[in-house]
Structures are given as structure tokens and as C-alpha cells.
Amino acid sequence: xxxxxxxxxxxxxxxxxxxxxxxxxxxxxxxxxxxxxxxxxxxxxxxxxxxxxxxxxxxxxxxxxxxxxxxxxxxxxxxxxxxxxxxxxxxxxxxxxxxxxxxxxxxxxxxxxxxxxxxxxxxxxxxxxxxxxxxxxxxxxxxxxxxxxxxxxxxxxxxxxxxxxxxxxxxxxxxxxxxxxxxxxxxxxxxxxxxxxxxxxxxxxxxxxxxxxxxxxxxxxxxxxxxxxxxxxxxxxxxxxxxxxxxxxxxxxxxxxxxxxxxxxxxxxxxxxxxxxxxxxxxxxxxxxxxxxxxxxxxxxxxxxxxxxxxxxxxxxxxxxxxxxxxxxxxxxxxxxxxxxxxxxxxxxxxxxxxxxxxxxxxxxxxxxxxxxxxxxxxxxxxxxxxxxxxxxxxxxxxxxxxxxxxxxxxxxxxxxxxxxxxxxxxxxxxxxxxxxxxxxxxxxxxxxxxxxxxxxxxxxxxxxxxxxxxxxxxxxxxxxxxxxxxxxxxxxxxxxxxxxxxxxxxxxxxxxxxxxxxxxxxxxxxxxxxxxxxxxxxxxxxxxxxxxxxxxxxxxxxxxxxxxxxxxxxxxxxxxxxxxxxxxxxxxxxxxxxxxxxxxxxxxxxxxxxxxxxxxxxxxxxxxxxxxxxxxxxxxxxxxxxxxxxxxxxxxxxxxxxxxxxxxxxxxxxxxxxxxxxxxxxxxxxxxxxxxxxxxxxxxxxxxxxxxxxxxxxxxxxxxxxxxxxxxxxx
Amino acid sequence: xxxxxxxxxxxxxxxxxxxxxxxxxxxxxxxxxxxxxxxxxxxxxxxxxxxxxxxxxxxxxxxxxxxxxxxxxxxxxxxxxxxxxxxxxxxxxxxxxxxxxxxxxxxxxxxxxxxxxxxxxxxxxxxxxxxxxxxxxxxxxxxxxxxxxxxxxxxxxxxxxxxxxxxxxxxxxxxxxxxxxxxxxxxxxxxxxxxxxxxxxxxxxxxxxxxxxxxxxxxxxxxxxxxxxxxxxx
Numbered sequence: 001x002x003x004x005x006x007x008x009x010x011x012x013x014x015x016x017x018x019x020x021x022x023x024x025x026x027x028x029x030x031x032x033x034x035x036x037x038x039x040x041x042x043x044x045x046x047x048x049x050x051x052x053x054x055x056x057x058x059x060x061x062x063x064x065x066x067x068x069x070x071x072x073x074x075x076x077x078x079x080x081x082x083x084x085x086x087x088x089x090x091x092x093x094x095x096x097x098x099x100x101x102x103x104x105x106x107x108x109x110x111x112x113x114x115x116x117x118x119x120x121x122x123x124x125x126x127x128x129x130x131x132x133x134x135x136x137x138x139x140x141x142x143x144x145x146x147x148x149x150x151x152x153x154x155x156x157x158x159x160x161x162x163x164x165x166x167x168x169x170x171x172x173x174x175x176x177x178x179x180x181x182x183x184x185x186x187x188x189x190x191x192x193x194x195x196x197x198x199x200x201x202x203x204x205x206x207x208x209x210x211x212x213x214x215x216x217x218x219x220x221x222x223x224x225x226x227x228x229x230x231x232x233x234x235x236x237x238x239x240x241x242x243x244x245x246x247x248x249x250x251x252x253x254x255x256x257x258x259x260x261x262x263x264x265x266x267x268x269x270x271x272x273x274x275x276x277x278x279x280x281x282x283x284x285x286x287x288x289x290x291x292x293x294x295x296x297x298x299x300x301x302x303x304x305x306x307x308x309x310x311x312x313x314x315x316x317x318x319x320x321x322x323x324x325x326x327x328x329x330x331x332x333x334x335x336x337x338x339x340x341x342x343x344x345x346x347x348x349x350x351x352x353x354x355x356x357x358x359x360x361x362x363x364x365x366x367x368x369x370x371x372x373x374x375x376x377x378x379x380x381x382x383x384x385x386x387x388x389x390x391x392x393x394x395x396x397x398x399x400x401x402x403x404x405x406x407x408x409x410x411x412x413x414x415x416x417x418x419x420x421x422x423x424x425x426x427x428x429x430x431x432x433x434x435x436x437x438x439x440x441x442x443x444x445x446x447x448x449x450x451x452x453x454x455x456x457x458x459x460x461x462x463x464x465x466x467x468x469x470x471x472x473x474x475x476x477x478x479x480x481x482x483x484x485x486x487x488x489x490x491x492x493x494x495x496x497x498x499x500x501x502x503x504x505x506x507x508x509x510x511x512x513x514x515x516x517x518x519x520x521x522x523x524x525x526x527x528x529x530x531x532x533x534x535x536x537x538x539x540x541x542x543x544x545x546x547x548x549x550x551x552x553x554x555x556x557x558x559x560x561x562x563x564x565x566x567x568x569x570x571x572x573x574x575x576x577x578x579x580x581x582x583x584x585x586x587x588x589x590x591x592x593x594x595x596x597x598x599x600x601x602x603x604x605x606x607x608x609x610x611x612x613x614x615x616x617x618x619x620x621x622x623x624x625x626x627x628x629x630x631x632x633x634x635x636x637x638x639x640x641x642x643x644x645x646x647x648x649x650x651x652x653x654x655x656x657x658x659x660x661x662x663x664x665x666x667x668x669x670x671x672x673x674x675x676x677x678x679x680x681x682x683x684x685x686x687x688x689x690x691x692x693x694x695x696x697x698x699x700x701x702x703x704x705x706x707x708x709x710x711x712x713x714x715x716x717x718x719x720x721x722x723x724x725x726x727x728x729x730x731x732x
Numbered sequence: 733x734x735x736x737x738x739x740x741x742x743x744x745x746x747x748x749x750x751x752x753x754x755x756x757x758x759x760x761x762x763x764x765x766x767x768x769x770x771x772x773x774x775x776x777x778x779x780x781x782x783x784x785x786x787x788x789x790x791x792x793x794x795x796x797x798x799x800x801x802x803x804x805x806x807x808x809x810x811x812x813x814x815x816x817x818x819x820x821x822x823x824x825x826x827x828x829x830x831x832x833x834x835x836x837x838x839x840x841x842x843x844x845x846x847x848x849x850x851x852x853x854x855x856x857x858x859x860x861x862x863x864x865x866x867x868x869x870x871x872x873x874x875x876x877x878x879x880x881x882x883x884x885x886x887x888x889x890x891x892x893x894x895x896x897x898x899x900x901x902x903x904x905x906x907x908x909x910x911x912x913x914x915x916x917x918x919x920x921x922x923x924x925x926x927x928x929x930x931x932x933x934x935x936x937x938x939x940x941x942x943x944x945x946x947x948x949x950x951x952x953x954x955x956x957x958x959x960x961x962x963x964x965x966x
Contacts, residue, residue, distance in 0.1 A: 374847065381835040639831040642792055643845040643891065644820020646813060723812065726794065728787035731827065 003284045005245060006335055007292040008620045012613050013327040014296025018316075019304045021323045026313035030146040031212060033314060034098040037181035038190060040147060040210045041197065042069075044519070048091070048175040054200045055180055058193055062185040065093030066177040071460055075156055076130040080121040084155045084458060087131060088179075091162045095143075096181045098314075101125050102141030107163030110140035114157040116150025118142050119309065131158065134168065147210075150312040187212075245338040249281065253342040255631075260346055270347040277343035278336040289331035293324050299613070303605045375640075375649055379656025382633050383625070393625045393661055398668035400618045401703065405673040406681060407611035408699045414604050428452075428481050428563040429572060432584035435560050436475065442562055445578045447570030452481050455551050455558040459518035459526065469504055469518055470543045471526070473551035474563070481563045482545070488512055489532030495549040498528040503541020505533045516544060518554075526554040615706065622658060623714040629657050630718055637722065638730025647723045651715050658711040666707055670700055738765035739803055739898050739930035740789060746797035746953075747784055758784050760953030761798070766932055768898065771925035773944035774934040775958065780950045782934035783903050789932060790823050790901045791815045803898050820850055824892030828904035830884040832876040838887040839863065839872035846894045855894055862890040866920065882913030889920060900924055900931045906940045918943045 030036075043051075048066050055064045068089040075085040090105060097112075102125035105112050111129065118124060118139075128136030137160075148154050160168075162175065184193060190211060253260070260273055297320065305315045384390050428450075432442065436453035443451045455473045474481055479491065484501070489512035492499050498516050510516060510530050518526040528546060536543050551558060562584075566575055576586045630637060637650060645653075678693035695703070745762040748755055758781035766772050776782045787793040789800055791807045799808040803822050807815060819825075832841045839859065846855025863869045866886040876884055885905065892900060902921060906914035914937075922943050925931045933944060941947045947958035 375844075378833070378835065378844070385835070635831060636833045639825075639827070639833070640844070640848075641816075642790065642819060642825045643848060644816050644818075644823075644850070644895070645848050646816035646850075649848055726787075727792040728784075729793075731787075731792070731831065 003288040005620045005624055006285050006288040006331055008616050010289040010292025010327060010331040011296035011299065012617055013331060014293040014324055015300040015610060015613055017323040017327050018297050018300035018320060021320055022304045022308050022316050025316060025319070026308050026311060027146055029316065029319070030098070030144065030313040034144060034146055035094055035096060036146055036212055037096050038184045038187050038212050039182040039193065039197070041180040041182065043178055045176045045178045048177045051177055051180055055182060057200060058182070058196055060185050060189045060193055061182065063094055063183045065095070065181050066091055067179045068177050069179050071155070072458055073131060075158065077121055077123055077127065082156050085131070086155045086157045088157060088159045089162055089165045090159050091175070094181065094183060096147065097143040097145035097159070099141045100144050102139070104141055105159055105161035105164065107161055109164040109167070110138045112141040112143045112159040113139055114151060115142045115144045116152070116309065116312065117156040117158070120152055129158065144312050144314065146312045148312060150310050242334055242338065245335045246341070249277070249339040250342045253277065253346050257346060260343070264347055270344055273347035274340040274344040278340040281335040281339035282332060285332040285335040289328050292331065293328045297324055299609060303609050306605070375652040376656035376659070379653040380660035382636070383629050383657035383660040393621065394665050394668070397618060397621050397661060397665040398672060400614060400621065401665055401669035401707065402672040402677055404611055404614050404618065404706065405669055405695045405699060405703050406677045406693065407607050407614065408702055409673070409678060409693045409695045410607050410681070411604055412699060413693060427483060428565045429589050430564040430566070430575060430579065431587045431589060432562045432564055432579045434562045434582060434584045438582065439562055441582060442564060442579065445575060447567055447575045448564055449567045450480065450565040452476065452563050454481065454561050454563045455548070457520055457551065457555045457558045459520045471518060471546055471551055472543055473546050473548045475548045478545050481565070484534040484536040486532050487535050489530065491532055492545055492547060493531055495547045496529055497531040499532045499534050499545040500530050501536035501541035501543040502533055504544060507542065518544070520555045522555055524554045526550065615710070619710045619713060622661065622710055623717055625661055626654050626657055626714050626718045630654065630722055634730040638727050641727045642731070647719055650722060651719045654715045654718055655711065658715055662707050662711050666704060669703070670695065737767070739768050740764065740766040740932065741801040742789060742798065744798035745785065745788055745795050745800065747781070747788060747795050749784070757953055759788070762953070762955050764955060766930040768930055769925055769928050770946065771922060771931040771933065771944045773941035773947045774932065774950055774955065775938060775941050775947055776934070776936060776950035778936060781953060782950055785950065786901050786903050786932065786934050790825060791819055817850060820848055821852065821895055822897050822899055824895070824897040824900045826888055826892050826900065826902040826905045828907040830876070830888045830908070832884055832887060834876055837873050837875055838868060838879060838883070841887055842890045842894050845891050851895050858896065859890065859894050862893055866890055881909050882916065885909060885913065885917055889917070893924070898929055900929055902931065902933045904935055905933060906935065906937065914940060
């Protein structure tokens, strides 16, 4: 039993260590591997020679490289395609990305594609990819660049050498660049370099400077939520282990008081008794902890690596060994100390008292003097006998359970985000590729409640790393069709205003009243005042809602679609068929799509892994508590069995004991989750989305069912063990 | 008494305890018949196997060899369910250390056995009658630590009797009692036998055994006859 507990705790710790260590160190490790520059500068296209001159004048410069970044490029490979690809035309010099397979680009041709794209599309070195309408280009290598998250969270990137690009495009004019990577001799001089860079940037439009630490902050914010959750869960696991193993060790020492008395009587020191107890605990703890740590690492490596891959970061590999060894040491230290301490205390008593089987110390704290009978009630009374342990068990179980509830709420929320368009504030069910002029005809279709033209174009923001911003416009009030929650400021109030998604606001440092400057594909600039910030998960929040006038003014040829709201009860398939009859390509609205969905799936997988281990810890905790109660009150149970109580009656007795712990633990867990954990995690995540993490009735019902299942399994297992032994053994 | 239709019948009971070189044959072919209305005392020194014998007779442990029957039902090799039923309805146990459950009052301890699934109806009525008969009604609501040893043992006897068993197995029932309380318990056991129950009392006190109809000595794993009374006690 103790071995199982140690195994579970070790598993939990190893899961936490694997994920936390990977996320905590992922950026630095990958940045070092990729030789990420200290400063990334993006600007509107300039001749390479003029940029080179300006950068060469910067102080403390170690190296720099220039490249041209082409956005909204269509890629195609096999059945996969994307129209928001980014081609990085790299010149000589350092790269800022790591080659993880194959080799780098060269003048001989071929492209390097980012690892995320290769994984998502199932491509490898030797495969081919089409860029624009080019003939298929051979993929010569896979790259990982931690300056940005990976495809499909961000636009797919491919890298091509300047020579190969010029040869393919037959371009011989002066080289144009819009990205510069700068490495400093002494990164601590970064501030001085940035000041100098801004001073020397006169004439460069669309300038944006992003530092290596700035990239890290963005990535760490997301990882911080997961790490905070895991750290909390690890603490719970440790608390649980300490509580349960100490209680188990105490019960074991109590059983062996006579033997300890004999040892002491023949001259063994207290230290010797404690060391022997610790050694015996280690005999169980070492293999259990080793197995648990191994299992936990194996369990978590898959989901963790997947998440790291999406962040364009490398798994920790053998560097994980040290934290795992730490988990192992901690997991074996707890039972050793938990065994040694009561042995030390017990051995401190007079040998004569020990030989008589006196209590270890603290006397007998008994609760429950109320009358009434029944096995269920008696079981509850047996479980509440030891106050300190009861409180510790209750607290551990309640915290553990509240985390399971939190995971359920998170998973449910993520599921809603992934599948329910209204969760993102999207109020239309269908999108039809029809011009605005077709709106009256669509509105007349049976089952259609409202129709509105919708435009969406991608634009390059002037401040980031060539990241695409999605500009969305509706005719009239966009909230009729898309109503993402407003978290700051006010709704769009005119043609010179924009509501921006939180993700975009964070990347660009926008606040209400700031100016949003975007360059559209046609080269026009869109300058708008930020009226409000909305919680939009679509495109990771890199969206801007603008008026129809502003959007079409900047991009007159913006593709039109019709957003179609159905009447309640209308059949989506029927309306879709009608729309198709009008010649439209119809797509159904979903929740988070594309890259967002991938991230949601990855996070959900991770949460489920953690929740599963957490649930097992709960099961262990309850089973251990029941086993301890049964061991301590074995004579009472033996008397009951001698009186004719069968396994069923003993199950009822222990069900009472289980309920005495589970019911208050469930109540505390629900309160804790709704009032503390849910709001706390919502606050942690508020940079990304507005998450309602207070558990609802359905989640609470699932939790109660889970607890009932755990209780049933624990009672069944303990009673099975109890009844497999002769009754006479309990009467001695 | 001639036990033609004994309530308890044991044949060739054998039991080993310990392991390896410490393995010991504690019972080596015990035969025992106890009739209804008979009180049999088994005397033996400490460690002779008296409690082991009682555990085997009551189905609390399994023998290595031999057979036990209670009220015509074979308990050796019976399923746990059958054993539970036989213990519930046919056998009452009385222990040296009373084995009352600390969290329950004296009365609740008695009622606990009467409320087990499968117990005969009328448990509460029988419990109250037993408490009155044993003179502990006044302290029925007291918890074990508030009772004297004699009172605790009387509650333990009431618990053993509450389901109206035909066989009473008493393990050193007077071992933790003063002389007066011990005498009262022995007298009660005698009365139970007189009512038609079979009573087996294991003890190391010759004085307690003296009240029995038959006294058997457990020596080297076998029962040897001692004094035999003319008939069941008054």
C-alpha cells in the first residue's frame, strides 16, 4: 500500500517536473541552440545596403544578418495548403534558427521548412513543397526558430537562400530586406544599443524592435499558467505523501511497539531504531519511486514535447535527468523520514511501557459520542477518531479534488472554445462565399434569421515580426454577428476606430486610445484609434474589428462573405444546401479553429494527463486512509465479523468511513474551486481569454460520480484484503 | 450427558502455527462433542492452543485438518457467506478483553450484532431483555470506558446472546475480572447452558472450570478428559 502511494506520488512529481522543466528551460535551451539574435528588427522593405550601413554603425555589434520576409504566400504540398505562408529569403551570415534535420539552405537551391509545418503536414527532408505556383521545391532541411511559435499556431515559415531565390525569380535588382537580426558582443549593453538603433532608424518606416527577452516574456506567460498549475499539484502530491505515509508509518510502529521495546531493552539506541525503520521504508520506497518517476516521465514526455513543439522549443532530453533524480530523492526521503520519526519518538519511551504496547504519544483523541447505530454511522465514527489525521486527510483530499474539478472545468471550457462558436462571441452558424448583393436572397431562404456581409483581410502590423493581423469588418454593428467579450474600453464607434483582440494588444503593446497601424496586402496603410480590447481567441487574438468603410477603404478588393444566422431549430444541412444552390461555398462556424484548435487540443491532452494522475492520487489517499482505519480498528472489525458480519456489512462499515471523509472533502473542494482556484486560474489566463472556470452543476456532478467511483474502488479493495485474512488474527 | 445429537461436533482438528524451524503442531487431532444444555470447560496452560481451538470451533480460522459441525451444519470448507450466517445465527462469542467498540454505548454494542443483515427479527426487544436480565440496563447508555470490567463483560455476553445462538464460545471470559465478577459470569454461563445452549469455555483457571459439566485438558494438542459431571448444570 505504501509502495503504491510512493509510486503515485513519484509519478505525479515526475509529470510535473517533466512538463515544468521543459517549459521553464525550453526557450533558453532552444534560443541557444538556434543562436537566436539579441535583437530582431523589422521594418518596411529597404535596400540591403542602406540597412547594412545603419546597423554597422551600432555600438557593441558582434554580428548581424539581413533577410527579406515575404508574407501571405501560398504553400502547397500534397493535399495540404496554406495561403498565409511566410518565405524568409536568407542571405549570408548567422541564421537565428536551428537545423533539426537535413542541412541548411544553399545556393544550389531547395528550401528549409519549419519543423511545425513538417510535423503538421507530414513532410520530411527529401519531400517537395510548392511556393506560389512554383514547381515543387525539394525540402533540404527542417528548422526550428524559437523567435515565434510554430505552425499551425502561427503562419508557416520556409527558408530559401538568396541565391536560389534570385535564380528562381530571375531577380537581379538591388537586394531588398525587411528583417535584421543583431547579435551583440555584450548583451547587457542592449539598452544602449536599442537607444542608438532608434536614433539611427530615421527614415525607416514600420520599425519594430523585439529583443530576445521580449520574445521570452510572451512565451513564458503562456507557460506560466501550466507551470503554476503543476507546481500546485506537486505540492499537493507531496502533502498527500507526507500525510499518508506518516500515518501509515505511525500505525506500523504502533503495531511493533513490543518489538521496539525489546530492542531498547537489549540496548539498541533510539537512533538505531529510527535508522532501521528508515532503511525498511527505503526497501519499499526506492523501487516504487524509481518506477513512479520513470512512468511519470514517460507519461508526460509525449504531451509536453507536443506543447514545446508548438512553441518551437526543444524537449529537455537528457537535461531532464537532474530534476527527475531530484523527484526520486524527494520521493524516497519522505517515506524514510515518515518512518524514522515515529520510530524515534516511540523509542524514546521507557522500554517497559513499550513492551506493554503503550501508544506512541499524544494519547487517544476520540470523537463521536452521539448515540445512534448502524454500520454506516459506526464507520464514520471510526474514521473520525483521529482528529489531526482526519483534518490532514480531509485537507489533502479536498485540495486534490478541487484540482480535479478545476481540470474538469478547464477541459470543459477548452472543449467549448474548440467546438462552440458562440463561446467566441460568434453568433452566426454559416459562412457563405457570396457577395453582399446576395444578402436579400439569402435572407429570404427558409430557416435564415439574419444575414450580413463580412470581410476579412490579413495585414502586416508595423511593429511585430511580420506577424499577420486579421482585419475583420461587418456592415453595421459587428456585434450582431461576432461579439467577442469586451474587456477594456468601448465598442467600435466609427470609421477611425478599431476593436483589437487581446493577443494583438499584447504583442503590440496597444491600449485603449493607442494607434493601430497596419499595412494591407495592397500596400495601403490603415491607421486607427483603439476604442476597445476584446477577448478573442480566433487567430490567437491577433484580430482587429474595423468598420466596413475603413476596411474597404484600405482594401477595396477584400473578399466578401455572408455571415448567416439561422432561426432557432432550423436545419443547418437544409440551409447549407439552399446556399450551395445559390452557388456559395458554405462553411460552418466552429469554435477555435486552425492553430488555436491545435493548441487547445495540446493543452487538453496535458490537462487530462495531470487530472488522471491527480485522480489516482485521490484514490490512493482514500484507500490508504481506509486501510489505516481498518488496521487500527481491526479488533472492532474482527468482533463484527465474529458476530456474523459478512463482507457486505464490512463494506457498509467502510463506506461510512469513506463518506465521512469524502462528503466534507467534496464540499470543501467545490467551494475552493469556485471561490479560489477557478478565479485564480482565470486571472492567470486573462491575458489570453476570458475563461469561466467556476465549476458548473454538470462538472460537480461528474466530480461526485468520480468520488463515488473512487470510494467504491477503495472500499472494495480494502474489504477484499480484510476478508482474505482469518478473523482470529484481528482478535489477538 | 450423552451427546447423541451434539450442537458442536469436532473431529480430528489439526492446526500448525509458525513457519520453518519454529513451526509447531498446536492441535493434533482434537475430537469434541458438545450437546445442547452442556457446558464444557477446556483447561490448558498458556500457549497450549485453547484460543486456537475455540477459533476453529467458531469458524474464525480454518483448520489444517479435521472437521467441525455446528447445529448439524458443516463449517469446515464452508463458504465465507455460510460461515457468516452460521456465526450470526448459531454462535455467540465472548472474549477475554470484552472487545466492545469504544465509540458505541453498551446498548449500541449489543444492538450492533442484532442489526446485521440476516439477524433474526426482534433484536431490540431481546437486547433490552438481556440487559435487564444481566443487570446492566441502568448503564446501557454508558460507553465502555465508563463501565467496570464486570459490566463490560455482561454487555459482551448480551451481545453474544442477542441473536439467540445455540452455541456459546467463551475465551477466557473471566480472565480480566475480579473474583466476584468472574463468579457472576460463570454463573451466567451455567444458566445459558441450563436454557439448552451448548457452552464451551476455555480457561486456564481451574476455579472457573469447576462449574462446567465436563472439564477437558488440552495437552500436547489433544483433549484429555478430566472431571465429568453427572449432567447438565442446574
